[in-house]
Amino acid sequence: MATVIDLSGQVALVTGGVRGVGAGITRALLAAGAHVVVCARHPGPVEDAEFIAADLRDTDAALGLVDTIAERHGRLDLLVNNAGGAPPADAATVSPRFHAGVVGLNLLAPLTLSQAANAVMQQQADGGSIVMVSSSSSARPSPGTAAYGAAKAGLNSLAQSLAVEWAPRVRVNAVLAGPVRTELSHLHYGDDDGIEAVGQTIPLGRLAEPEDIGGACVFLASGLARYVSGALIAVHGGGERPAFLAASNAEGKPT
Numbered sequence: 001m002a003t004v005i006d007l008s009g010q011v012a013l014v015t016g017g018v019r020g021v022g023a024g025i026t027r028a029l030l031a032a033g034a035h036v037v038v039c040a041r042h043p044g045p046v047e048d049a050e051f052i053a054a055d056l057r058d059t060d061a062a063l064g065l066v067d068t069i070a071e072r073h074g075r076l077d078l079l080v081n082n083a084g085g086a087p088p089a090d091a092a093t094v095s096p097r098f099h100a101g102v103v104g105l106n107l108l109a110p111l112t113l114s115q116a117a118n119a120v121m122q123q124q125a126d127g128g129s130i131v132m133v134s135s136s137s138s139a140r141p142s143p144g145t146a147a148y149g150a151a152k153a154g155l156n157s158l159a160q161s162l163a164v165e166w167a168p169r170v171r172v173n174a175v176l177a178g179p180v181r182t183e184l185s186h187l188h189y190g191d192d193d194g195i196e197a198v199g200q201t202i203p204l205g206r207l208a209e210p211e212d213i214g215g216a217c218v219f220l221a222s223g224l225a226r227y228v229s230g231a232l233i234a235v236h237g238g239g240e241r242p243a244f245l246a247a248s249n250a251e252g253k254p255t
Helices: 020-031 059-073 096-121 146-165 185-189 192-199 210-221 243-247
Strands: 011-015 035-040 050-053 078-081 128-135 170-177 232-235
Touching: 011 020, 011 059, 011 096, 020 035, 020 078, 020 210, 035 059, 050 059, 059 096, 078 096, 078 210, 096 128, 096 146, 096 170, 128 146, 128 210, 146 170, 146 232, 170 210, 210 232
Parallel strands: 011 035, 011 078, 035 050, 078 128, 128 170, 170 232
Antiparallel strands: none
8 A cells, every 4th residue: 555645734834935846845745735835036836835925045034934934824844945056157256245145045044944943843742844955966076056066065964963953853854856857957958958868867867857856855744754864865866877987998887
């Protein structure tokens, strides 16, 4: 018999939950029965989720967001720190202000929001769960997005540290997402042929879909993950085929 995860009665907040990976996470949580609040600077096409406009780079806005949810719903069971990203940039020439903005959005904003969420969750009998949406860029070189990769590496460390500090009532984990097919994939990989070619470098033969990341978040929010905290869960289709294998001319090399 299939295991069905039921998050009915839970209140979840997904930052950047209206498009791309965030929309996939939102849809997965909604399908599991959670009441989902999404935040972004502008609304998106996701239906059945409660939208609150917020710019998480503004500390007061981030703190006010959690206060609003607690006042409206009386609880907050899950926070998914998904909002983030960065456009490609040359680390040698881009401005320090650009780097500060990337680190602020991808590392400091999740920390601020997690602090506020933890304050609510610690008062709940069944605590809560926080999920950091990180990236495979956190565990390998990230040329062209150096500050982003560094910030995501910091996010991994943050998840593990908070898991220790805020236990046993609040669980904190990170999902390390590999390349995901979204409406912005062309900015990184080019046309459909380029996206397909990138997918073929992944052992499972394709880019992730946003709902693939959402499924991991649903699991981490559920009772099935009640003993999972401080984990860095890679959702990357098996990772990346090592470049030296393609360059090797040894007989019997993998194909």
